[in-house]
Amino acid sequence: MNICINGKPANITLDIEKTLGDVLSGIELWISSSGNRIREISADGQLLDEETLSGAFDRDVKEIKDLDILVSAYRELAGEALEVLRETCLCYGGAAFDDRQHIAQVWDQSAAAHFLKADISDIYDLAQRAFRGEGLGAQDLAAVIEERVKEIANPAGEIAASEPLIKSVAARMEELPLDMQTGKDQRAAQTMQLFSAACEKLFRVFFILESEGLSLDAFAVDGVSGRVFMDEFNAALTEITAAYENRDTVLVGDLSEYELAPRLLKFFSALKDFSEISIPS
Numbered sequence: 001m002n003i004c005i006n007g008k009p010a011n012i013t014l015d016i017e018k019t020l021g022d023v024l025s026g027i028e029l030w031i032s033s034s035g036n037r038i039r040e041i042s043a044d045g046q047l048l049d050e051e052t053l054s055g056a057f058d059r060d061v062k063e064i065k066d067l068d069i070l071v072s073a074y075r076e077l078a079g080e081a082l083e084v085l086r087e088t089c090l091c092y093g094g095a096a097f098d099d100r101q102h103i104a105q106v107w108d109q110s111a112a113a114h115f116l117k118a119d120i121s122d123i124y125d126l127a128q129r130a131f132r133g134e135g136l137g138a139q140d141l142a143a144v145i146e147e148r149v150k151e152i153a154n155p156a157g158e159i160a161a162s163e164p165l166i167k168s169v170a171a172r173m174e175e176l177p178l179d180m181q182t183g184k185d186q187r188a189a190q191t192m193q194l195f196s197a198a199c200e201k202l203f204r205v206f207f208i209l210e211s212e213g214l215s216l217d218a219f220a221v222d223g224v225s226g227r228v229f230m231d232e233f234n235a236a237l238t239e240i241t242a243a244y245e246n247r248d249t250v251l252v253g254d255l256s257e258y259e260l261a262p263r264l265l266k267f268f269s270a271l272k273d274f275s276e277i278s279i280p281s
Helices: 021-034 050-056 074-096 097-107 111-119 121-131 138-153 155-161 161-181 185-211 228-247 250-277
Strands: 002-005 036-043 066-073
Touching: 002 021, 021 036, 021 066, 021 074, 036 074, 066 074, 074 097, 074 111, 074 121, 074 138, 074 161, 074 185, 097 111, 111 121, 138 155, 138 161, 138 185, 155 161, 155 185, 155 250, 161 185, 185 250, 228 250
Parallel strands: 002 066
Antiparallel strands: 036 066
């Protein structure tokens, strides 16, 4: 079998692979480590689409002479898939009620939907709920997707633009125990929501950095390896969630002021520094 990736011969020697599925699984594992994904597959000049691909997995490799694979970067595919969903949301929101189900069905069968289901499952789930009339409306979902598109297209810019929000959330985290003690429950709940949203955004950008080749071991936060920092950060998040639910204001105060607020700022600073020098716009 002659294997070409993006039009160039690939130096791949088949050993134990017996079927096309075996070959593709190995190639996908190999390219995914560098942040890429398979976009298109052709066997002996025949394009294998979503309907024919699954049936071709069991084909014997000896029966295939030429295998051509088109590979794209994760950021490119993610951006395209999100744009397709954003346009679908706008179309859905402006369509007659009787046409909306068909619009949703066409999207759900698209390559964009399959990519989101596999790689950005939270957005896929939001879309499924929106098209069922639950959760966010189509217009509101389009606004959420717009933020994700910006993160994919320009992570360094999105990180820099989020600095005022991050600093504001960190300051509110320091005030959280006092809000709880003085009966400002609504403000305390809003602070936790803002903190959660801020963390999620930073984690999403970090994943984009990972798709460009960054590893947890190579990424440092205030002199601590990314792997250790993430483990400690996640442990503190779990602890404060339990403390907040139990109304343990003393523990919430210690965690929010001395653990999470400083960690949020340090994580942001490390992401900002790394993204400015390492991520192409």
